[in-house]
Amino acid sequence: MKRARKVSDAVAAEMLMQICSLKTKSMSLFTPLSNIPLSSSRSFIRVISGQTHNCSSDGIPKSISLLTEKNTSLRLMGEKNLTQVVSELTNELTSHIGDSEKISAILEANNSFLIRSYCKGSAFFELLERLGSWPQLALEVFNWRRKQAVDSGIPMLSEEYSKGITIAGRAKNVNLALELFTDAVNQGIKRSCIFNALMAAYMYNGLAEKSQSLFRDLKREPTCSPTIVTYNILISIFGRLMLVDHMEATFREIQELNLSPNLSTYNNLIAGYVTAWMWDEMEKTFWRMEAGPVKPNVDTHLLMLRGYAHSNKLEKMEKAYELVKDHVNTKEIPLIRAMICAYCKSSDTDRIRKIEALLKLIPENEYRPWLNVLLIRVYAQEDMMEGMENSINEAFEHRTSVTTVHVMRSIIASYFRSSAVDRLAKFVKQAESASWRVCRSLYHCKMVMYGSQNRLEEMENVLDEMENFNIDPSKKTFIIMCKAYIKFDQRYKLERLLGLMCKHGFEIPLEVSPF
Structure with missing residues (x-):
């Protein structure tokens, strides 16, 4: 027995x-x-x-119990090794970008690990995920796997084709994405994920019509049908194109088909409303999420933060910022710039302090000309001369050219209110050399300030500067000079100037007439 x-x-x-x-x-x-x-x-x-x-006390045979414990231990160890080895492999590959032979050799040396040792190529998928920041390298790795499918006889799965199409789309190689899709179909692999990947590739490359055409093809397929991912792509396409009616109709179709909207569905809707500047609809969608089973995530709050920044709803913007502050400060520099822009356009009494706190979070290599110009204007409006001139000098260093009159007038007004005529004169010379927008107001301000300080000769020289830039004197130009001559009792110069006014056909106002 x-x-x-x-x-x-x-x-x-x-x-x-x-x-x-x-x-x-x-x-x-x-x-x-x-x-x-x-x-x-x-x-x-x-x-x-x-x-x-x-048997063991819980009814499981001891032989099976021991095997289960051993396999579980090996599985956990394998998962740890998978992450560690793929991380090391990623570092090795990225250090040889541009060297195709070396990359191929590295992949060949890890052939068994990447393809044979893990179910459905989990190591290979993990590697492609980690190479997301290097789409061309990821494409090279995928092409190696494609060749292996022929050489080793291990066919590619639908998930692998889908990933390859996605990578090709990100690398802006639409022709390759279509080639992979066709190859998968010819291999008898007709899956929704294949259609979804090509639709997304078209969307990413601005080919909205082709994406919609592929969607219609998918609806006619007898073996597969659109999924919630498919409809999410459509919503994203319509949102980017600001076709809000189409976007909302797609969402209604999801409900009619009894598909369950997921997080991407709602986030794409919110993104579409933000793009179309439909702030009320943006908020309604967010409230629907909070009240329903699909709760907002970090991406949702980032979208809301962007929407509130663009709509200049500072209080709501600041509340949204507090929810994702740590994430934004380290990873979302564009959102920081959007918040600064919102403060620049606001009348917040504490806006300078808030702006400067956010500016500290932006790396030096993240310079943006439009933000630089906004800062010049906001410092000028606040009569913060040092901050304004630092921003002006930064613009000169980066060869940023200011071409808008309202910014130039803000600078002029700031110098005028501070009675800083010499600093204004220096700025005018720099602006002329840097091809900034020069306007008559710039020179009139100099003339007024020189005239008020009895620096009449320098005031007169401004006429020559205007002539150098083909700016003809106006009636206001002569009146500014007349008032200065009257103030400092320069009757002879006043009479000559009045004669010059008559020569130009200007009527002499009573307030500057000596008679």
């Missing part, structure tokens, strides 16, 4: 090892019981049904 039990346990253990082994030629994990020899299958059935006496 004892011997029989030992034989039964041995057969069962052997059977388990055969089924769990990935290297056996006679069977795999997916071998059905009907293909297992009858004598072995009976022993196996007795073991898994607990019909042996060699």
Whole structure:
């Protein structure tokens, strides 16, 4: 009896090892019981049904319990190794960008790890995910896998084709994305994920019409149909094009088909409303999320923060910022700039302090000309001379050219209110050399300030500066000079100037007439 039990346990253990082994030629994990020899299958059935006496206290045979513990331990170790090895492999590949031969050699050396050792190429997928910041390199790695499918006889899965199409789209290689899609279809792999990947590739490259055409093709397919991912792509396309009616109609179709909207669905809707500057609809969608089963995530709050910044709703913007502050400060520099822009356009009494706090979060290599110009204007409006001139000098260093009159007038007004004529004169020379927008107001301000300080000769020289830039004197130009001559009792110069005014056909106002 004892011997029989030992034989039964041995057969069962052997059977388990055969089924769990990935290297056996006679069977795999997916071998059905009907293909297992009858004598072995009976022993196996007795073991898994607990019909042996060699069982643990919870009814599980000790042989299976030990194997389970061992396999679990190996699996956890394998997961750890997967992450660690893929990370090292990513570093190795990225250090040889541009060297195709070296990259190929690295991949060949890790062939077994990437393709053979993990179910459905989990290591390979993990590697492609990590190479997301290097689309061309990821494409090179994917093409290697594509070649391996032919050389090794291990065919590509629908998930691999989908990933490859996505990478090709990100690398702006639409022709390759279409080639991979066609290859998958020719291989008999018609899956929704393949259609979705190509639709997304078209969307990413601004080919909205082709994406919509592919959607219509998918709806006609007998073997597969659109998924919620498909509709999410459509919503994103319509949102980017500001076709709000189409976007909302797509969302209604989702509900009619009893598909469950997910986080991407709502985030794409909100993004579409932000693009179209439909702030009320943006907020309604957000409230719908908060009240429903699909709750907002970080991306949702980032979208709301952008929307509030663009709509100049400072209080709501600041509340949204507090929810994702740590994330924004380290990873969302464009959002920081959007917030600064909102403060620049506001009448917030504490806006300078808030702006400067946000400016500290922007790296030096993230210079943006439009933001520089906004800062010049806001410092000028606040009569903060040092901040204004620092921003002006930064613009000169980066060869940023200011071409808008309202910015120039803000600078002029700031110098005028501070009675800083010499600093204004220096700025005018720099602006002329840097091809900034020069206007008559710039020179009139200099003349007024020189005239008020009895620096009449310098005031007169401004006329020559205006002539150099083909700016003709106006009636206001002469009146500014007349008032200065009257103030400092320069009657002779006043009479000459009045004659010049008559020559130009200007009527002499009573307030500057000596008679």
